[in-house]
Amino acid sequence: MPPRPLEIGPAGRAAAQAIERTRAARGYSQRQLAAARVTALGRPMTFTALSRIERTVRRCDIDDLVAIAAALGSSPNALRAGPSSRPESLRVGGI
DSSP: OOOOOOOOOHHHHHHHHHHHHHHHHHTOOHHIIIIIIIGGGTOOOOHHHHHHHHTTSSOOOHHHHHHHHHHHTSOHHHHHHOSSSOOGGGSTTOO
16 A cells, blocks of 8 residues: 655645745746756756645655745745744644
8 A cells, every 4th residue: 555645734834835925926937936946956846846835735845945945035944934923833832
């Protein structure tokens, strides 16, 4: 039996939204960001992979997050944090 894919949690969903929001604010298409910027930094990525990350169909691993952040001129922590309000389960003492 093949392994089941892991569910994308609240931090992954927040990162996906932050990636999409930041990409759009910078005026990049998914193709521009993935092929022209992320791949140019040495992390090969197709626009399909980026689309799947943004739609939370595909997990964004730490290497992807670091490369995407660099390509967007942002920090991985800024993308990981997402909007100013974090899900309750991620706050200190919220667990």
